[in-house]
Amino acid sequence: MAPKVLISDKLSPAAVQIFKDRGVEADFLPDVGKDKEKLREIIGQYDGLAIRSATKVTEKIIAAADNLKVVGRAGIGVDNVDIPKATARGIIVMNTPFGNAITTAEHAISMMMAVARQIPAADASTQAGKWEKSRFMGREITGKTLGLIGCGNIGSIVAERGIGLKMKVIAFDPFLTPERALALGVEKVELDGLLSRSDFITLHTPLTDKTRNTIDAAAIAQMRDGAYLINCARGGLADEQAVRDALDSGKLAGAAFDVFVDEPAKENVLFGAPTFVSTPHLGASTEEAQENVALQVAEQMCDYLLSGxxxxxxxxxxxxxxxxxxxxxxxxxxxxxxxxxxxxxxxxIERVRLEYAGAVADMNVQALTSAALTGLLTPLLQTVNMVSAPILAKERGMQIEEVRRDKQGAYETYIRLTVETERQSRSVAGTVFADGKPRIIQVKGINMEAELGEHMLYITNEDKPGFIGHLGMELGNNEVNIATFNLGRTAPGEEAICLVEVDAPVSKEVMARLETVSHVKQVKPLRF
Structure with a gap:
């Protein structure tokens, strides 16, 4: 019996035809995604669900999807899909991460030009019959400095376009290697330097805990007077109230946003600000991009439903x-x-080396390397997955090396990951015990045995008497409960590492106090 797919959002006729040509039965009902009750009523008939952003694949929809095997999102963002619930029911969630990069990059460039020349306001004025030539004095972009916060797939395209427009392009991206920056023709800088040097700043990062409010009042204070800010990436990367204050005061000459914290943005603190340009999340809205992602998702879903x-x-x-x-x-x-x-x-990161020793060396190490790169890139690239991770690593100029070897040392099989950056080399090794649970067995050459929990503290310290007691008291006095406590050292009295699992996230205030504990060199919170 042929697989059956429901297309519940507007998808191009060519994508619908792909399903039919490949022998997959497709019901094209582009309005049903907006009708939650109707969708829940009929979803049980289908093996696949092809969507854009209108359909919300909620817990209730997933609970009713008795035969559903795959959800395909034509586009990058999957905020409208409850991925944990889908995973629990064995439903694969796919997206198309590379189909609209050029379109989004072009929109950022368009917004930069629009705000520099005040085109929307000038258009409204002219069509109202005012002809206010002197009011709309613009700024050239030729010879100006364009600062990219994020230089991945989309950011690198913006960089190329900026260079073509005779701009000086600088970029802040922790994953951008000097070699990749050289190949792109951009100068790699730290964030402080980018803020103080750029005439135009454009954002191209995902929204994570680390990137939220990257542009806040303090960041704006570091910017040049009369700088411009463009955000076509994600709402929340900039503090909207801080941007409004900077526009009102004249600190920023202009801002152009395609994305907002709350969407659809019917009201927003930025609306009505002087020299503010806005569009309704149009970054991926071109016929070419919509066609590309639609065709890609159709092919991917057919591949899975027909061949696995x-x-x-x-x-x-x-x-x-x-x-x-x-x-x-x-x-x-x-x-x-x-x-x-x-x-x-x-x-x-310049180089990633993965050593597979023992039985694991005979497994599908390509999948394992993809998994390791997914974990490595996820802290800054939230939408990375096992398929896109190797591509994203390559884009950033990372050299990936895989080594297979026979069993060495005390463990039957293990994986060692070594990351080389501009400043240092860091390695971590682990294995899987008989209970099927992963364990860390070595960090920076220091042997230890630790299971990773959801909330961890990584502490490097000098191996001196009193450290453990002092650390325990500091955590206890701040009501931080320890779940597990793991130690390792190079030699008595020398460098040591402490991995502590705690029951809840540790506040910044407590982290600051931990850094003052005697013999502590570094404290980092980790989440798994």
């Missing part, structure tokens, strides 16, 4: 059904090793 091949899945590795049971715990281990290193890495 998985591409661009956000909740499933690209491995075969036969491999899955044996490989799954090592996929989890590799992702944890990557996440461990990624959360501790703050400078550009």
């Amino acid at each position: 091949a998985v591409r661009n899945a956000l909740n499933m590795p690209s491995i075969t059904a036969e491999e899955a049971p044996k490989l799954a715990p090592f996929v989890r281990l590799a992702e944890q090793l990557g996440s461990f290193a990624g959360q501790l890495t703050e400078t550009g």
Whole structure:
């Protein structure tokens, strides 16, 4: 019996035809995504669901989807899909992460030009018959400095366009290596330098806890007087009230936003500000981009439903059904090793080396490397998955090396991840025990054995008497409950590492106090 797919949002006729040509039955009901009750009523009939952003795949929809095997999102963002609930029911969630990069980059450039020349306000004035030539004095972009916060897939396209417009392009991106920056023709800088040097600043990062309010009042204070700010990435990367205050005071000459904290933005503190330009989240809205992502999602869903091949899945590795049971715990281990290193890495990554020793060396190491890179890149690139991670790493100029070897040392099998940055080399190793749970067995050459919990503290310290007691008292006095406590050292009295699992996130205030504990060199919060 042929698989059956529901298309509940507007998808191009060519994408619908792909399903039919490949023998997949497709019901094109582009309005049903807006009708939650109707969608819940009929979803149980379908093996696949193809959506854009209008359809909300909620817990209730997933609970009613008795036969659903795959959800395909034509586009990048999957905020409208409850991925944990889909995963729990064995439903694969796919997206199309690379289909609209050019369109979004072009929109950022368009917004920069529009705000520099005050085109929307000048258009409204002219069509009202005012002809206010002297009112709309603009700024040239030629010879100006364009600062990119984020220089990945979209940011690098903006960089190329900016260079073509004879701008000086500088970029802040912790994952941008000097070699990649050189190839793009951009200067890699720290955030403070970018803020103080740029005439135009454009944002191209995902929205994470680290990137939220990257542009706040303090950041704006560091900017040049009369700078411009463009955000076509994600609402929340800039503090909207702080931007409004800067526009009102004249600190910013203008701002152009395609995205907002709350969407649809029927009201916003930025609306009505002088020299503010806005569009209703049009970054990916061109015929070409919509066609590209629609065709991609149709092909991906057909591949999975007809042959089991998985591409661009956000909740499933690209491995075969036969491999899955044996490989799954090592996929989890590799992702944890990557996440461990990624959360501790703050400078550009130049090289990633993965050593597979013992039985794991005979497994599908490509999937394991993808899992490790996913963990490594996730702290800054929230939408990364096992398929896109290798591409994103390559875009950033990272050299990936895989080494397989026979068993060495005390453990039957293990994975060691080494990350080399501009400043240092950091390694972490782990294995899977008989209970199927991953364990950390070595950090920076220091042996220890630790299971990673949701909330962890990574502490480097001098191996001196009194450290453990002092640390325990500091945590206890601040009502931080310790779940597990793991120690390792190079030699008595020398460098030591402490991995502490705690029951809840530790506040910034407590972190600051921990850094003052005697013999502590570094304290970092980790999440898994």
